Amino acid sequence: MAPIPKRGTVAVTGAAGFLGGWTVRLLLDKGYRVRACVRNVEDAARTDFLKALPAYASGRLTLHGADLDQPGCFDEIFKGCHGLAHISHVSGYTDIDYIQRTCDHIIASVNGSGSVTRVVVTSSIAAIISEMDLQEIVRRPVFYEDRYPDEMNPKRTPERGQGYSMAKLIAERAFSDAAIASGPGSAAWDAITCCPGDNVGPIQSAHQKDMGPWQHNIETMLLGDYRQNDVYRPWMTVDVRDDALCHIGLLESTEVKNGERYIAWSCDTRNVEDICADIDRLLPELRHDTPDVVDPFPERIQAREAEFRAIWAQCELRNDRIRAVTGVTFRPLDESIRDCVESLISVAGVKVRVRA
Ligand SMILES: NC(=O)c1ccc[n+]([C@@H]2O[C@H](COP(=O)([O-])OP(=O)(O)OC[C@H]3O[C@@H](n4cnc5c(N)ncnc54)[C@H](OP(=O)(O)O)[C@@H]3O)[C@@H](O)[C@H]2O)c1
Numbered sequence: 177m178a179p180i181p182k183r184g185t186v187a188v189t190g191a192a193g194f195l196g197g198w199t200v201r202l203l204l205d206k207g208y209r210v211r212a213c214v215r216n217v218e219d220a221a222r223t224d225f226l227k228a229l230p231a232y233a234s235g236r237l238t239l240h241g242a243d244l245d246q247p248g249c250f251d252e253i254f255k256g257c258h259g260l261a262h263i264s265h266v267s268g269y270t271d272i273d274y275i276q277r278t279c280d281h282i283i284a285s286v287n288g289s290g291s292v293t294r295v296v297v298t299s300s301i302a303a304i305i306s307e308m309d310l311q312e313i314v315r316r317p318v319f320y321e322d323r324y325p326d327e328m329n330p331k332r333t334p335e336r337g338q339g340y341s342m343a344k345l346i347a348e349r350a351f352s353d354a355a356i357a358s359g360p361g362s363a364a365w366d367a368i369t370c371c372p373g374d375n376v377g378p379i380q381s382a383h384q385k386d387m388g389p390w391q392h393n394i395e396t397m398l399l400g401d402y403r404q405n406d407v408y409r410p411w412m413t414v415d416v417r418d419d420a421l422c423h424i425g426l427l428e429s430t431e432v433k434n435g436e437r438y439i440a441w442s443c444d445t446r447n448v449e450d451i452c453a454d455i456d457r458l459l460p461e462l463r464h465d466t467p468d469v470v471d472p473f474p475e476r477i478q479a480r481e482a483e484f485r486a487i488w489a490q491c492e493l494r495n496d497r498i499r500a501v502t503g504v505t506f507r508p509l510d511e512s513i514r515d516c517v518e519s520l521i522s523v524a525g526v527k528v529r530v531r532a
Contacts (some may be wrong), residue, residue, distance in 0.1 A: 178293040180259035180427045185209040187257045187292075189244075189282075190264025192222040194387055195298070195372070197380045198420035199261050204231045206424065210238075211253055213264070217241045225381035244278040250285035254292055259427045262351075263298045269339035272346065279350035287358060292365050296426045297351045299344040299371045301412060304439060306341035308332050310407065310487050319412075320494040321371075321437050344371075352435035366434035368426045370419075373441030373493075376512040377416035378519035385524040391416075394516050397452050397467065400529035404471045408484045410445040412493060415512040418442065418504055425502025438498040442506035445493065447485075451513065458514045463530040 180186060186203055190196035191212030203210050212226055217239045231237040242249040244266055254260065266278045286292045304323050307313055308331040316323060325332070325341060332338045351367035358364045374390045385395050390411065396402055405411065414422075422440035426432055446454075449469045456464045471478060498504065520526040 179430050180208075180294055182428075183207040183209070184258035185211065185256060186259045186261060186427065187211040187213060187240075187250075187254055188261045188263060189213045189242075189250075190262075190298075191226065191239075192219075192381070192383075193263065193265070194379065194384045194391060195375055195416055195419055195423075196261075196263040197225065197384070198377075198416050199263060199423050200226060200237065201229065201380070202417065202420045203261075203424055204229060204237055209236050211257060212237060212239050213242045213250070213253060214239060215241065215243050221383050222381065244281060247277075247281045247284070250282060251288055254285045254289040256291050257289060258291060258293060260286060260292055260295045261298070261423050261427065262295055263423070266343065269343045270334045272334065272339070272342065275343040275346050276350065279347050279354075283351065283354040286365060287354070287363070290363060294427055295351055295355070295365060295367045296423050297347055297367055297369050298423070299348050299369045299437065300341070301371050301373050301439060301441065302341035303344040303348065303437075304371055305412075306338060308336065308338065310484065313487050313491060317490050318492045318494060319439070321439055321497055348437060355434045366432075368429075368432050368434070369437035370423055370426055370498075371437055371439045372419045372422070373412045373414040373439070375416040375419055376411070376413050376509065376516050378515040379523055380519075382524040385520055385526065391516050391520070394451070394455075394513065395520050395524075395526055397455060398464065398517065398520060398526050398528045400465060400467045402448065402452055402467050402469050404469055404473065405448045407477070408447075408481055409488055410447045411451060411509075412441055412445050413509050413512065414441040415507040415509075415515075418506050421504045422498055422502055425498075425504055429501045431501045438501065439495060440498055440504075441493060441495055442509065443493040443495050444506075444509040445488075445491075446509060454510065454513055455517055458510055459517060462517070462528055465529045465531045467529075 355367040
């Protein structure tokens with residue numbers, strides 16, 4: 177099927193979000209026309225940063241209100257679009273039937289558009305690495321595109337916190353199956369999945385400081401309170417701007433094929449306590465009062481800290497495939513942390529706890 181034409185029209189769901197907002201901005205920088213989908217166009221706190229972009233003044237960027245919970249609301253928005261970056265979250269990750277319904281809504285609107293030829297679906301590394309049994313990581317420590325969590329594990333349920341990773345896999349498969357069903361013919365489209373790592377980087381609007389979670393975690397570090405990450409997993413990061421460029425690269429690529437998935441991460445990993453300390457290392461002028469990282473886990477988990485850290489330390493992260501098809505060069509994490517901190521202060525007015 178077809179990549180999007182240069183300067184074509186792209187719809188972006190979740191456009192007021194951290195990643196969606198950067199995807200909109202970088203698509204515009206590359207000359208595309210963008211239809212930014214948000215839930216409420218009139219919500220100034222969430223949409224003013226989009227309306228302030230120069231392309232909004234000319235009409236090259238337009239904003240559209242649509243909620244995934246309402247079937248049919250994307251129908252008119254997608255008509256005439258060449259591509260769709262389906263980035264948005266859904267309203268919740270506990271009801272698997274609801275997840276399937278949200279996919280069905282979007283797929284019906286793509287099918288009805290008569291113009292969309294490529295959809296990039298945002299999944300997550302959760303759909304790669306989320307294991308109920310960490311011994312799976314010992315057995316299969318290389319994280320690359322063909323790797324899936326052990327989906328047969330009976331403990332893998334929304335009730336046990338796996339709703340998000342399960343939902344992402346449902347979406348990946350729903351879109352690639354629908355894309356197969358769409359062709360051959362002039363109405364055919366393909367679906368490519370992007371699985372981003374932990375997004376770090378600058379926010380563009382104050383409301384984004386509470387989203388994330390990673391930029392919000394850096395905010396809490398700045399405020400002087402930070403908690404250990406789940407089972408001591410290090411952050412496995414991508415700069416949000418590079419992630420957006422990966423999405424655009426997948427829309428443009430002539431090499432990708434329907435049903436393929438690509439991991440967007442820099443392969444940098446860093447432990448939480450080091451990220452906390454890095455703020456002072458990268459921006460000594462701030463005089464950030466580095467907090468001690470609180471360990472909120474029960475004793476039985478704390479007793480296994482060394483074991484868990486050893487499991488994570490042996491993981492090998494790979495990004496060969498996405499670099500080959502998009503040509504994206506990933507920024508170092510230091511740059512993402514620095515720019516995140518500066519934006520939290522300048523855009524969202526975060527008051528940093530400083531040393532006496
Ligand atoms: N951030 C990360 O580290 C990370 C890592 C891996 C994967 N991802 C994936 O990347 C995508 C974007 O993440 P993000 O961090 O940029 O998220 P975000 O900042 O929270 O933005 C998500 C957007 O989703 C929209 N949304 C939520 N429910 C919706 C619904 N029912 N209908 C329509 N729109 C809805 C919201 O729109 P409004 O603002 O208009 O209400 C929100 O702006 C998500 O799919 C996430 O799973 C993120």
